[in-house]
Amino acid sequence: MLLFDFGGCVQKGKEAGAQPLALWLEVPSQARLGEIVPLKLKLKNTSDRPISLTLGGRPAHDFRVINADGVEIWRWSRGQAIQQILQLQKLSPSQELEFLAEWAQVDHEGRPIPPGTYRVWGILNLEPPQRLAAEPKTLLILP
Amino acid sequence: MLRRVMAFGVVMAFVVLLSGCALQPVLDKVGDRGNGPEVLQVQAAGQGKSSLDELFAEVASRVPAFGGMFIEGDILFVYLLNPGQKVAAERAIVAVFGRERIPAGGIQVLQGQYGFAQLKNWHDRLISLLDLEGVLLTDIDEGQNRLKVGVEQLALASAVEQQLASLGIPKEAVLIVEAEPIVPMLTLRDKVRPLVGGLQINFPGFLCTLGFNAIRSSISGFVINSHCTETQGGVENTPYWQPLEAADTFIGTEIADPLYTKDKCPRSLRGKLCRYSDSAFAQHDPAVITDPGLLARTDGANTGSLTIAGSFRIVGESAALKGETVNKVGRTTGWTQGQVTDTCVNTGVLGSRIVQLCQDFVSAGVGAGDSGSPVFRITNSSQTNDVLLYGILWGGNQAGTSFVYSPIANVQRTDELGPLTNCAVGFSC
Numbered sequence: 001m002l003l004f005d006f007g008g009c010v011q012k013g014k015e016a017g018a019q020p021l022a023l024w025l026e027v028p029s030q031a032r033l034g035e036i037v038p039l040k041l042k043l044k045n046t047s048d049r050p051i052s053l054t055l056g057g058r059p060a061h062d063f064r065v066i067n068a069d070g071v072e073i074w075r076w077s078r079g080q081a082i083q084q085i086l087q088l089q090k091l092s093p094s095q096e097l098e099f100l101a102e103w104a105q106v107d108h109e110g111r112p113i114p115p116g117t118y119r120v121w122g123i124l125n126l127e128p129p130q131r132l133a134a135e136p137k138t139l140l141i142l143p
Numbered sequence: 144m145l146r147r148v149m150a151f152g153v154v155m156a157f158v159v160l161l162s163g164c165a166l167q168p169v170l171d172k173v174g175d176r177g178n179g180p181e182v183l184q185v186q187a188a189g190q191g192k193s194s195l196d197e198l199f200a201e202v203a204s205r206v207p208a209f210g211g212m213f214i215e216g217d218i219l220f221v222y223l224l225n226p227g228q229k230v231a232a233e234r235a236i237v238a239v240f241g242r243e244r245i246p247a248g249g250i251q252v253l254q255g256q257y258g259f260a261q262l263k264n265w266h267d268r269l270i271s272l273l274d275l276e277g278v279l280l281t282d283i284d285e286g287q288n289r290l291k292v293g294v295e296q297l298a299l300a301s302a303v304e305q306q307l308a309s310l311g312i313p314k315e316a317v318l319i320v321e322a323e324p325i326v327p328m329l330t331l332r333d334k335v336r337p338l339v340g341g342l343q344i345n346f347p348g349f350l351c352t353l354g355f356n357a358i359r360s361s362i363s364g365f366v367i368n369s370h371c372t373e374t375q376g377g378v379e380n381t382p383y384w385q386p387l388e389a390a391d392t393f394i395g396t397e398i399a400d401p402l403y404t405k406d407k408c409p410r411s412l413r414g415k416l417c418r419y420s421d422s423a424f425a426q427h428d429p430a431v432i433t434d435p436g437l438l439a440r441t442d443g444a445n446t447g448s449l450t451i452a453g454s455f456r457i458v459g460e461s462a463a464l465k466g467e468t469v470n471k472v473g474r475t476t477g478w479t480q481g482q483v484t485d486t487c488v489n490t491g492v493l494g495s496r497i498v499q500l501c502q503d504f505v506s507a508g509v510g511a512g513d514s515g516s517p518v519f520r521i522t523n524s525s526q527t528n529d530v531l532l533y534g535i536l537w538g539g540n541q542a543g544t545s546f547v548y549s550p551i552a553n554v555q556r557t558d559e560l561g562p563l564t565n566c567a568v569g570f571s572c
Contacts, residue, residue: 054350055511056510056511056512057511057541058370058494059493059494060511062541075541076493077493077540077541078541079540080491080492080493080540080541081490081491081492081493081499081538081539081540081547082492082493082511082538082539082540082541083368083370083421083492083514083537083538084473084475084509084510084511084512084513084514084536084537084538084539084546085349085350085351085368085370085371085511085512085514086349086350086351086475086511086512087348087349088348088349088350089348101494125511125541127475127511127512128475128476128510128511128512128543129510
């Protein structure tokens with residue numbers, strides 16, 4: 001499923017099959033406490049024609065982790081500088097792009113997080129103010 | 144009718160639609176011209192629609208004494224060579240424009256000196272006047288029952304009168320007036336020449352912002368971000384276009400971009416690659432016209448506008464102090480302004496091993512595509528819009544509320560681009 005976020009307002013899109021682009025997260029469903037968690041955001045052209053899009057910033061992607069209370073406890077880009085470049089990207093039919101990061105199971109202050117259930121979000125920035133957000137995934141941190 | 148309506152507020156617009164052979168005019172008020180009479184203006188919108196000149200000519204063909212008309216208040220004023228033809232004129236106006244075009248106050252006749260057909264005939268000949276340098280417009284002024292010629296300066300009047308004489312047009316029939324030049328509205332993303340800082344540039348696959356024109360080792364060029372080259376650090380002869388790649392938009396080629404190296408990093412930074420600025424230098428294409436020391440100025444700070452309204456002039460360079468108000472102009476978020484929040488910060492770049500040493504942070508708007516924006520402080524000294532160059536923007540936070548730039552002193556270190564001449568003509572920096 002693809003979610004569209006224009007100017008900060010996230011709008012639920014149609015099912016991926018009906019969209020020319022599909023964006024989804026690949027995150028392990030569970031991890032042991034303290035383990036590095038690989039985060040992968042994938043974008044695919046699901047149409048039968050090339051698609052042009054403009055990726056906003058380098059890196060253009062971001063990840064967020066939300067705890068069971070709905071509070072954002074970690075954001076990959078928090079406090080970081082992003083190069084303010086625009087990339088003109090053409091995606092051929094079926095072509096995929098991958099956007100990667102890792103989460104060391106720490107919060108914004110760098111403190112280890114407790115075991116529990118977390119939600120992971122993946123966001124892809126296009127030319128401002130457009131933005132795409134993948135459906136969030138649940139991640140269980142085991143003791 | 145005005146040939147170039149942008150210079151004047153157009154008050155009334157007729158959108159005239161042809162329906163078979165019948166004209167179906169629609170009157171639409173679109174603006175106000177101040178104290179002058181309201182002017183009837185046709186907004187020709189494609190095939191099958193007549194201009195107001197043509198409609199007036201149609202009235203004049205029915206009543207040759209007709210000299211034009213205009214609305215003021217709720218009265219339609221009509222110039223007639225023979226005021227006794229009011230009834231015939233009204234009938235012709237209704238036939239051409241429709242009865243609804245006669246306002247509630249009815250028609251009032253003014254003594255005309257020239258018939259519209261005569262004015263139109265002369266006006267058709269006036270077109271050659273536009274070849275004269277400084278002549279901006281020609282018009283049949285239906286509010287004055289005269290022709291009108293707009294010039295940049297009234298000193299051109301004698302030249303215009305000479306031309307009128309050669310065209311056989313009596314000068315008494317022509318009003319020569321001073322007019323504002325008509326300047327197209329350009330944005331930071333349009334093709335703009337002469338080339339100035341703050342404009343959108345394109346290199347293969349990417350968009351950034353041109354920092355500023357400069358001379359480096361006697362070579363004329365412009366400063367951009369190192370990450371706005373094909374490879375950040377090292378020279379790949381990246382080609383640049385403004386605003387986008389096209390046959391006539393090539394502006395230059397990258398010729399300098401120092402490498403990011405471990406040995407530039409402080410000892411405490413292991414596994415990183417460092418530089419003191421995110422800057423590179425491109426040599427101007429010889430064919431491109433540039434304005435050294437000028438930066439595009441949009442029509443307002445922190446408004447989001449990308450419309451160019453003038454320029455900033457670089458008259459010097461300086462370094463920021465925390466708390467100072469500085470500015471940037473970039474192709475995505477335009478002219479933004481805010482306070483310096485941190486100075487000389489070693490700054491990592493998310494998702495890379497790169498660290499930019501001793502960078503300054505500003506609390507002001509930024510967006511992807513603004514990379515390369517010139518950063519400056521407005522001094523308005525000695526002239527309005529004079530500025531001191533502070534550096535070149537390269538990054539910002541994800542929220543777009545804070546940007547980071549490389550100070551100009553860093554850019555000109557010997558291990559970076561070295562000395563540059565950045566100022567406008569007449570200033571030294």
